[in-house]
Amino acid sequence: MDLRDIEIFLTLAEELHFGRTAERLHVTPARVSQSIKKQERRIGAPLFDRTTRVVRLTPAGEQLYEELSVGYRRIMHGIDAVSAAARGITGTLRVGYSIPWAGDVLLQAGRVFRDRNPGCAVQVQEIQFNDLLGPMRRGEVDLQISEFPIDEPDITAGPVVFSEPRVLIVPADHLLARQETVSLEDLAQVPLIAARQIPGSLLDFHFPRHTPDGRPIPRGPAYTYWPEVLALVAAGLGVSPAAARAADYHDRPGIAFVPFRDAPTLDYGLLWPADSRAPRFIHAFIDTVCESAGITRHDAD
Template sequence: MELRDIEIFLVLADELHFGRTAERLGVSSGRISQVIKQQESRIGAPLFVRTSRQVTLTPIGSQLRDDLAPGYQQIKQAIARATANGRGITGILRVGFSGAWSGNLIVAAGDLFRTRYPECEIQIQEQVLNNRFGPLRTRELDLQLAEFPAEEPDITTGPIIFSHPRALTVPAAHPLAGRESVSLEDLADYPLITIIGPPQYFLDFHLPRHTPLGQPIPRGPATTAWQEILSLVSAGKAVCPTSIRSAEYYARPDLAYVPFRDAPTMDFGLTWLTAAESVKIRTFVQTILEVAEDFPGTVASDRRSVSETGRRVRLPTV
């Protein structure tokens, strides 16, 4: 039995559905049926029971699955290790993130990546607000998943992973806290937190100086860290726009997150230093895109949830 045929059998034994198996392996359902029939002919007994409603393993099929799976996994790991060494997917890959949801996705992608490339260690760290691209330029980070825009000549911009509506972070007793939504024009009435360090185009996008109608937006305290922002807002020193998902991940009894009805989305995407691009970075990017398909709140999972065909929707490759 060829290795590919073993893979087809094991995936079908896992999915128990010819269509899903074909989609997962990127082949036709007819090809799956052909391989299984050949295996059953060679073994001399049925491996699956097929009805119009379900597919189940026969006792012989169950035993074959249990016998084949450990050896197949060992072969896959050996090939992955050799491939990783041959491609340079070894050592340490340092990945930064902004937003707890981004960190959770990186951890999930890192777990999958390590199963495929066990010789490569994934290290993650939260990104500081005031130094958007410094860690990439100093090679302290290889890749990061953080807020866009990222308009730097030496930085490669990858795909958007999260795209969230915005909310305004205010004290729980603030006049805006009880509203169903706020407008960008409301910012003219309250001081806005500022951040020290990011490029001006980044600040203009996230913390504008004027409303869309041209009213000046007063400046509040300046800071460099997210937790400091939350404390300053709680103390009534200023307000601050953020992702609507902050209400879930950074909920506090002294804060309220009020959705904007007219603000652009807050996008989180991948960036890396162009001069440092490598097979290791590109492979991890592809792993993130793969995991993102089933990860709540990502662009890929949102597209998949509204797909009429039910097929997986993949983000652009890099």
């Protein structure tokens, strides 16, 4: 029994459907059927009970599955480990995120990446918005997902991983909280709570000084850490723009999330150092992140 026949048997034992097995392995259903018949002739007993409605393992099939699955996983793990080492995919990749939903994507991608590259470890850590590029510049992270736009000569801005509609976080008792939507022009009516110490490109985009029509936007208190924003808004000291998904992660009493009807999306993308400090395998991880986010690298570039 060759490795391909073992793979067909194990996949059919998991799927219990010839069509799905063929699709998963990129072969024809006839190839699956021929392989199983060959294995049954060799074993001397049927491995599957097959009817027009159902496919199930026989006792002999169940025993064979138990015996083969452990060994197959060890073989594939060994092949992956050697292949990863040959491609230079070994060592530790340190990745960061500045928003929790990006952390979810990175953790999922990290699990997939470690399974594919057993010689590699992935460490995931949170990055504060007020020190967005500091960890990368200090060599503490190799790659991160953060808010765009980033226009810095020492940082490479890679593909956008996902985009979010924008909302305005307002005090729950404010007049704007009663509206179904808000406009960028509404920012001229209320103090805007802005972040301290962020790149100029982010400051201009996220916390503008004027509305599109040129009206000045009053400044409210500045914040260092994101939880401060929620407290400041709840206290009625100003408003803050955010991604729509922030309502799923940061909702609390005293605030409301009102969608913008005319604001561009908030884009979140991958960043890494422009110099040679990044590990050789960073682009393999970028591909895995894009896959986990449900996009292709070509679409993201």
